[in-house]
Amino acid sequence: MTSTDVTKEAEDSGPGGYAAARLRLLTEGTRSGPPRRTALAELTDGWLAGLFDAGAAGLKGVALVAVGGYGRGELSPRSDLDLLLLHDGGDPRAVAALADRLWYPVWDLGLALDHSVRTPAEARRTAGEDLKVQLGLLDARHLAGDLELAARLRAAVLADWREQAPERLPELRELCAERAARQGELQFLLEPDLKEARGGLRDATALRAVAASWLADAPREGLADARRRLLDVRDALHLATGRATDRLALQEQDQVAAELGLLDADTLLRQVYEAARVIAYASDVTWREVGRVLRSRAVRPRLRTLARERGDFLRRAVTGDGRALSGGKPAAERSPLAEGVVEQDGEVVLARAARPERDPVLALRAAAAAAQAGLPLSPHAVRRLAATARPLPAPWPAEAREQLVTLLGSGRPTVEVWEALEAEGLITRLLPDWERVRCRPQRNAVHVWTVDRHLIETAVRAAAFTRRVSRPDLLLVAALLHDIGKGWPGDHSVAGEIIARDVAARIGFDHADVAVVATLVRHHLLLVETATRRDLDDPDTVRSVAEAVGSQGTLELLHALTEADALATGPAAWSSWRALLVADLVARVSAMLSGDAPADPEDAAPTAEQERLAIEAFRTGGPVLALRAQAEPAAGETAGEPEPLGVELLIAVPEQPGVLPAVAGVLAVHRLTVRTAELRSLPLPDGVDGSVLLLDWRVAAEYGSLPQAARLRADLVRALDGTLDIAARLAERDAAYPRRRGVVAPPPRVTVASAASRLATVIEVRAQDAPGLLFRIGRALEGAGVRVRSAHVSTLGANAVDAFYVTGAEGAPLPGKEAASVARSLEETLRA
Numbered sequence: 001m002t003s004t005d006v007t008k009e010a011e012d013s014g015p016g017g018y019a020a021a022r023l024r025l026l027t028e029g030t031r032s033g034p035p036r037r038t039a040l041a042e043l044t045d046g047w048l049a050g051l052f053d054a055g056a057a058g059l060k061g062v063a064l065v066a067v068g069g070y071g072r073g074e075l076s077p078r079s080d081l082d083l084l085l086l087h088d089g090g091d092p093r094a095v096a097a098l099a100d101r102l103w104y105p106v107w108d109l110g111l112a113l114d115h116s117v118r119t120p121a122e123a124r125r126t127a128g129e130d131l132k133v134q135l136g137l138l139d140a141r142h143l144a145g146d147l148e149l150a151a152r153l154r155a156a157v158l159a160d161w162r163e164q165a166p167e168r169l170p171e172l173r174e175l176c177a178e179r180a181a182r183q184g185e186l187q188f189l190l191e192p193d194l195k196e197a198r199g200g201l202r203d204a205t206a207l208r209a210v211a212a213s214w215l216a217d218a219p220r221e222g223l224a225d226a227r228r229r230l231l232d233v234r235d236a237l238h239l240a241t242g243r244a245t246d247r248l249a250l251q252e253q254d255q256v257a258a259e260l261g262l263l264d265a266d267t268l269l270r271q272v273y274e275a276a277r278v279i280a281y282a283s284d285v286t287w288r289e290v291g292r293v294l295r296s297r298a299v300r301p302r303l304r305t306l307a308r309e310r311g312d313f314l315r316r317a318v319t320g321d322g323r324a325l326s327g328g329k330p331a332a333e334r335s336p337l338a339e340g341v342v343e344q345d346g347e348v349v350l351a352r353a354a355r356p357e358r359d360p361v362l363a364l365r366a367a368a369a370a371a372q373a374g375l376p377l378s379p380h381a382v383r384r385l386a387a388t389a390r391p392l393p394a395p396w397p398a399e400a401r402e403q404l405v406t407l408l409g410s411g412r413p414t415v416e417v418w419e420a421l422e423a424e425g426l427i428t429r430l431l432p433d434w435e436r437v438r439c440r441p442q443r444n445a446v447h448v449w450t451v452d453r454h455l456i457e458t459a460v461r462a463a464a465f466t467r468r469v470s471r472p473d474l475l476l477v478a479a480l481l482h483d484i485g486k487g488w489p490g491d492h493s494v495a496g497e498i499i500a501r502d503v504a505a506r507i508g509f510d511h512a513d514v515a516v517v518a519t520l521v522r523h524h525l526l527l528v529e530t531a532t533r534r535d536l537d538d539p540d541t542v543r544s545v546a547e548a549v550g551s552q553g554t555l556e557l558l559h560a561l562t563e564a565d566a567l568a569t570g571p572a573a574w575s576s577w578r579a580l581l582v583a584d585l586v587a588r589v590s591a592m593l594s595g596d597a598p599a600d601p602e603d604a605a606p607t608a609e610q611e612r613l614a615i616e617a618f619r620t621g622g623p624v625l626a627l628r629a630q631a632e633p634a635a636g637e638t639a640g641e642p643e644p645l646g647v648e649l650l651i652a653v654p655e656q657p658g659v660l661p662a663v664a665g666v667l668a669v670h671r672l673t674v675r676t677a678e679l680r681s682l683p684l685p686d687g688v689d690g691s692v693l694l695l696d697w698r699v700a701a702e703y704g705s706l707p708q709a710a711r712l713r714a715d716l717v718r719a720l721d722g723t724l725d726i727a728a729r730l731a732e733r734d735a736a737y738p739r740r741r742g743v744v745a746p747p748p749r750v751t752v753a754s755a756a757s758r759l760a761t762v763i764e765v766r767a768q769d770a771p772g773l774l775f776r777i778g779r780a781l782e783g784a785g786v787r788v789r790s791a792h793v794s795t796l797g798a799n800a801v802d803a804f805y806v807t808g809a810e811g812a813p814l815p816g817k818e819a820a821s822v823a824r825s826l827e828e829t830l831r832a
Contacts, residue, residue: 018047041073052144055101061088063145071139078244080112165213186276195246199276216289218282226275273439337369347378356389364403371410377420386424395508405797408459408476436487448570457568465560467749467766473796478520497522531581614692617652626650651695661778662719665726668772671702677793750827760805761814769800
């Protein structure tokens with residue numbers, strides 16, 4: 001409301017009247033926020049009570065009730081007055097006359113009015129038919145008249161709401177979802193609707209209604225502050241525009257920021273986004289709890305019936321010593337997901353034996369397990385982790401880095417899990433540089449997300465491209481960090497390179513990988529900008545890109561990051577035309593870089609221990625195993641190479657068919673995760689005919705401790721002689737554990753790497769890591785009749801990136817058509 005409007009209203013109502021007092025209150029610089037809203041409500045209460053008393057002289061059984069926002073005492077400068085004139089039906093004509101004496105003065109002042117005249121029975125009936133009316137009545141507050149009449153209505157409405165909650169809460173949830181679909185996410189919009197958008201004031205009111213049902217309650221941490229912040233912004237918006245608007249338009253943001261004493265419009269938007277994020281997260285958690293409670297109530301009658309039948313049976317049954325059988329209440333089923341992490345009631349929670357204060361990786365392990373299973377993280381678990389978990393050392397242990405990569409590579413479920421960690425401040429504790437981009441707006445019509453959400457969305461998009469690159473871990477981390485410099489002044493790519501280098505080193509990458517991540521962040525716009533703005537036929541254009549990228553591997557990663565970044569920006573940032581231009585540029589740069597011949601994977605000489613095991617295996621005619629623990633560098637030390645996970649497993653076996661699937665199958669049966677694996681053929685010393693297959697693998701137990709080497713060897717012997725049916729054992733175990741909904745991984749991809757080796761055909765497999773995957777690959781290659789000369793297997797997060805050097809029976813590389821056929825058959829097997 002402008003000062004001119006308020007002055008006119010003051011003159012219309014006379015000196016000392018309500019309008020003059022209202023004007024003084026709204027223009028008072030010393031009072032704002034909740035105190036002003038409360039004072040405005042009290043001022044309005046007194047004025048309306050005076051109108052009621054003057055018009056209701058001698059009239060019994062009538063009350064004036066405030067409902068909705070006014071009932072909550074939340075009057076913004078241009079808020080509607082939501083009023084109910086409640087009566088017992090005794091004198092309808094007198095009630096109608098009283099209504100006129102109430103409503104007309106309000107209209108005369110130009111105030112918006114939402115009014116109704118009803119008996120308690122009519123009010124309850126209307127509430128039963130119209131959910132919005134019922135929600136308004138939940139905040140009913142007596143203003144004047146018959147207090148007992150108003151109190152009875154409020155009690156009856158609350159009782160109705162709690163009785164009808166199982167039917168009405170799903171309706172309320174649907175209304176919230178429809179509104180969110182129309183209005184969008186408040187925490188990302190450049191011109192948000194403070195009331196209607198998801199995470200806005202309507203959602204905060206819905207949370208109050210859920211709490212009033214007594215079925216569930218919202219997380220309270222920060223919720224009241226978030227709601228107050230949005231109300232403060234709405235107050236300032238009303239004063240700045242003089243209109244009853246809830247949309248924070250771009251042209252008004254600077255004025256609203258000034259009204260609130262904030263530095264600028266970006267600071268204003270960031271505060272709005274932070275508040276919306278708190279409310280949106282509380283809504284997600286609350287509605288999930290409502291669903292759980294309602295599902296539990298739905299099955300309870302059936303459970304009571306089953307319990308009665310079981311009780312009848314148990315009363316008839318006795319044990320051998322005459323004691324009656326009895327059954328207690330079954331404990332909630334807890335299914336293990338990772339070390340210290342279990343699934344319970346559709347959520348990921350901490351295991352009973354978990355000790356966050358002793359396990360600094362637990363937060364990332366729980367988050368990765370939740371994202372991979374497509375399940376939400378329990379807010380109680382996140383809160384406990386935030387309160388008790390120890391900080392990670394610098395550099396991070398290898399497991400922490402692997403879990404972060406797994407989380408980032410989980411696709412769409414990553415978003416919800418990341419938001420849960422954000423809600424309790426865990427992200428900025430893990431990655432302190434995140435604070436500068438958190439909730440940071442992007443004043444660019446092409447962008448649909450805030451900076452931090454864009455970074456997560458880029459990781460989500462990049463997860464679908466992990467089959468296109470040989471180092472998906474570097475792709476995912478670069479996706480997370482590519483715009484991290486937007487929190488600093490200057491060119492965000494230049495600033496981001498410095499930050500990314502520091503972050504990548506802190507989370508445990510070696511020097512070479514740190515350099516790649518830094519290059520990707522520095523040049524994440526290079527391909528699309530060059531392809532769309534430069535002449536690709538000019539050799540200098542291609543040469544400049546080749547010099548900036550430096551290698552084929554980095555070029556491959558940059559190509560995938562470019563597309564993921566564009567797709568995560570918005571629909572206007574990527575098109576088939578841009579994709580073709582970028583692909584053309586990549587092909588030209590790749591051709592220029594192809595002068596570097598790849599190193600032959602079989603050139604490495606065996607160690608003395610490997611030679612000893614090979615001779616022992618040849619002498620005994622059976623497999624020989626050695627397990628050796630691998631130590632990670634101490635905190636503060638810098639490792640020259642990426643530290644392996646778990647333990648090193650060395651296996652030497654006289655060369656024979658089926659070694660690869662046999663070893664992989666035995667490890668899968670024993671629940672050992674293969675982190676890296678190499679297989680190659682070693683010729684025996686001079687004078688000894690034959691060769692030995694040497695497998696150098698890094699393995700880790702899914703749960704608990706590693707099995708003994710003797711047991712692994714015994715099962716490997718059985719697998720090689722055919723007496724251990726690995727496929728049947730794995731199928732039996734899979735059948736015992738039903739598949740979870742989980743993350744939808746991109747399909748596997750199998751390709752032939754042309755010209756990668758002169759001695760063999762290289763078949764590359766990129767797929768979602770899973771128990772038994774390497775067994776399936778090995779068995780499929782054996783079935784194709786090819787000989788595996790060497791294998792180079794690595795697991796990066798949730799991604800398996802494997803290269804198999806294969807030949808025909810005569811030891812020569814496969815012809816082109818045969819190699820393509822083998823790759824195609826293997827891909828079909830993995831897709832099945």
